[in-house]
Amino acid sequence: MSSYPLWAVKNSEDPLALPIIFGLLAVFLLIYGKKFGYFCLPQERRLFYFPLSHVIFLFFGYIGANFFLAPFFLKLLQRVPYSFFWTNFLVVLCIGLFLYAYVRYPGKPYVYSIWKNSTHSITQDCFQGFLSWFIAFPIVVFAEHLLEGFCLYFFSYKEVPNQTVVEYLRLTQHHPFFLTVAIATIVIYAPIVEEFLFRGALQTFLVHQLGRKIGIVASSSLFALFHYSPTQGLGNITIVGSLFFFSLFLGFLYERQKSLLSPIILHSTFNVVSMIQLLFFTEGVFYAQTTIFCLPAF
16 A cells, blocks of 8 residues: 555545545536436335345354354464465355355245346346446545545545455455455455355345335444454554445445345446555556455454
């Protein structure tokens, strides 16, 4: 992370220039999107629901792998070189196998309904997910700048700590195998798993019980809080806050398209751009430290 605030343009005399630009761009895109019907939701409600027992079961497995298996593997592999990387790899593998078993057996009657319940083509769903990035990105970056500015001003920090996954990705840069695993995890695995859990399962249940608006806000809040980590320190304010705004887009897009493909593509695109910025343009003007992926808690 650079030694100057994320909102500052390097060598610029006006550190507020970038947040103002992103703020104006965000307002313009919101107005433009509303004018052309981007924010219109279909009137009909879903005719299916996701059982609470299944939501609890899925998150019990997900949380259990992150908070119990991770320390177990880390202790088991403590004498193995690169134990931290192997631990993350094994946790990711266990979660993947757990979800695969769920989809194949107890969750089979529900998976197809939450995966896609619309007449849109796959191409349309993917395009809407990609297009939504252009609207969501300036808003998320603007929110991140504001929140970081709040932390830097009120808590007198010279710089806000990085997100845990950002540090993890940096540590893998000189290890081709672990870097490949990290990239695949952040770009493919995380969007599929997290959207299935938080949009497909949790949001579907909450929307059925509480209605669209409250359901989206509630699932977005829980999604953002899941990315809290004690090692991130004050950075949690920036990371959790900006991810909440982005999660609202993910939840809205899922309700709009009635397909998990759209939020998965949006989620993946956001992670790809953030990862490219991190690996190649960490001193750039558009650098943002938020990547949407929850690392195991060690």
